[in-house]
Amino acid sequence: MRNQFTHMNKLSLVNKLHLAVGVFLLLGNLVSAQTKRLDLEQSLGLKPSLTKSINTVSGWADAQHYIEYDAQNGQVFQVHVKTGERRRYTPPPTSDVEVFMQDNDIFIRHGVGAPKQLTHSPETAEKNPTLSPDNRYVAFTRSNDLYAVSVTDGREIRYTSDATDVIYNGWASWVYFEEILGRASQYRAFWWAPDSKSLAFMRFNDTRVPMFPIYNATGQHGFLEQTRYPKAGDPNPEVRVGFVPVEGGKVVWADFDEKADQYFGQPYWSYNSGNLMVQWMNRDQTDLKFYQVDPATGNKREIYHEHQDSWIDLSHEERITYLQDNKHYILKSDKTGWAHYYLYTLDGTLINPITSGKWQVSSLELVDEKNKVVYFTARKEHSTTVDLYRVDYDGKNLKRLTFGDYTHQVTVAPDGKHFITTYSNVSTPPKIALLDNKGKFIKELADSKAADFDSYLFAKTEMITIPTPDGYQLPAVITWPTDFNEQHPYPVIFSIYGGPDAGTVSNTWKGTANQHWANEGIIQISVDHRASGHFGKEGVALMHRNLGHWEMIDYITAAKWLKSKPWVDPHKLLITGHSYGGYMTCLALTKGADYFDFGIAGAPVTSWELYDTHYTERYMDTPQDNPEGYKKGSILTYVDNYKGVLRIMHGDIDDNVHLQNTTQLVDALTNRDRPFELMIYPGSRHGFSREKSAYDRRERYRFYYQYLLEKPVPAGLR
Secondary structure (H helix, E strand, O other): OHHHHHHHHOOOHHHHHHHHHHHHHHHHHHHHHOOEEOOHHHHOOOOOOOEOOOOEEEEEEEOOEEEEEEOOOOEEEEEEOOOOOEEEOOOOHHHOEEEEEEOOEEEEEEOOOOOEEOOOOOOOOOEEEEEOOOOOEEEEEEOOEEEEEEOOOOOEEEOOOOOOOOEEEOEOOHHHHHHHOOHHHOOEOEEEOOOOOEEEEEEEEOOOOOEEEEEEOOOOOOEEEEEEOOEOOOOOOEEEEEEEEOOOOOOEEOOOOOOOOEEEOOOEEOOOOOOEEEEEEEOOOOEEEEEEEOOOOOOEEEEEEEEOOOOOOOOOOOOEEEOOOOOEEEEEEOOOOOOEEEEEEOOOOEEEEOOOOOOEEEEEEEEEOOOOEEEEEEEOOOOOOOEEEEEEOOOOOOEEOOOOOOEEEEEEOOOOOEEEEEEEEOOEEEEEEEEEOOOOEEEEEEEOEOOOHHHEEOOOEEEEEEEOOOOOEEEEEEEOOOOOOOOOOEEEEEEOOOOOOOOOOOOOOOOOOOHHHHHOOOEEEEEOOOOOOOOHHHHHHHHOOOOOHHHHHHHHHHHHHHHOOOOEEEEEEEEEEEOHHHHHHHHHOOOOOOOOOEEEEEOOOOOHHHOEHHHHHHHHOOOOOOHHHHHHOOHHHHHHHOOOEEEEEEEOOOOOOOHHHHHHHHHHHHHOOOOOEEEEEOOOOOOOOHHHHHHHHHHHHHHHHHHHHOOOOOHHHO
16 A cells, blocks of 8 residues: 555646546546435335346256256256256156145156046045155055055055044154154155165154144134144153054054153164164253164164253254265264264264364255265354355365355255355345356356446445444344435334344345335344354353343343444334244333334244243243243243333234234233234234235334334335
8 A cells, every 4th residue: 555655646736636536527427326216116125126037056957967947938957067058957757756636635647647546535635645765655644644555556555543633643743843843844754765665654642732722713603723732841742653564564663662751853764774763852852862773673772872951952954964885974963062063883983073163064065975075064254154165074174165255055066076156145146156166166157236236326234243241243234224324313123033043144135125114214133142043052052941031131232232323213223023033022122121112023922831842941941940931031021111112913823823922911911001002813823824914014014104204104005
């Protein structure tokens, strides 16, 4: 810089004047160029602006061809990585088999051939039809029993026959569907062996699980949905793990005591179908064990044991990956306080950590067994971005393969020699690029930035951090008002979720749906607390036995930081969230009422003894073991502090966070004669039904205009 200034000092007066005029004209041109503003539909994200539609890459046809979806004509192509040659992509024959339900029966279609009906029981619908790996059988459940049907001759094979309204074979009990196997399972609790010769399944006995009635107001008399839903401290379902040969026969039960207070996680078949790896966990969720179970005898052998004083997540997401050498598996664990990968032999012997350090791995993308290289994504450069890395089995030669200050979504070629990234950050719309396995940039495939991007005047979004008194830097993403003036006080919309290890702040392009409120002069911010995952399991574990505590401390810190700024209206801070975010919103208007002025809460948990066993007890233990923690974590404890204006929305048939939660809060508020807004959405579950979404959106607009902007809702938004 000094050399530049020295050169400037040698300029003649004339040259200096010419330079000054040039700079003035340049700045003038930039200002005049950015005069186009987003119209109403653009600013709500309802029609394209700032970006254009681009083709998306969904995976790889083979090592030399990636799969591209053409948004213009709805066609799928395979594209050669070197030549760029495109031709229509047809899935290989092994995947060109479709199994589907029609009129309560199962049908199968091969390629473009006519569908073939496999079952004939229209009065009782089959559930979760699942094709065997060899395409010869379709397994399914019917009336809570497990069956299969032969594709070739239509023979039906019944594996179990003891199902009742509380005993389910291959069909998950509610708490397993919601919390362990995941909603994507659609209640399926059976798994084909890779050789198609047998099935593993779970049998659930809900006899001791309390019934929770959900009243549905449809029709003249309405009706009750009765779900076996274990709330915190209640008995859980009794579970067994069984095996059946594909052609039927006696069930072989795994050697577990079904009466024990325990959980079973997602099981994994070995590549050779010789055993099933079963995840077992105690009720306190502090001990995780892996067992190899012999499907022929049910005998089990412990191959891994992990203990954590706080809890261990037993989720349906990636935990172990079996290698095709049939000798090793890769384990993902956060036992050190940060999520990392470990290489084990099948008998449970640790060979070595593959990754380590105070950063988090995200997902395993590819294991190159020939070269003993692992490709994975991680939040290493920054907790708000994701990158692709490669590392040797022994943990050496770790290398970042992606680039820049971006969040990358990657798909790696089957041979590991190339990968494609779709990347963006808060100021850069998504781009797509092809790179090799050394991280060399080969070519850009697409850029969604519109040609007139730079001609628009639009609100800027930035990544910032908010300091806490005890040394954390809370990640936040903020969108400033379009015509931001540091000396003008603006209202704030503070959007949160707040759950354990469930951060929402990421350095990605946010689209234009935030631009309307920026045009109206509202600051929009999202903040993640210390236990949201940005600070590893070390941070998340702080929530043990005290949900609501650290989240509220950090959100209050953020609120105080905001209200200390001249550009924030100290009386117009609105917080909003759904589910756990609804819980935090209600807590902010009660426990944190001195710092938050308005709130919009969707489907909130209001007291943790009203939520399910597996989720709640993971963090809080049982109400019997931790009564003080449950009391301190309940919104009902702080209702006397309530002030401001809170709007609560809830679906009347929500089977996840029951309407009971909102009803108890409403009861407490009305008993104290405290004003609030309430909206019940009939026929809606945890997510409001599509029919209600337009109304819900208009009411949110009305709330913002009434309380933050203090003016009528514009005609175009009514």
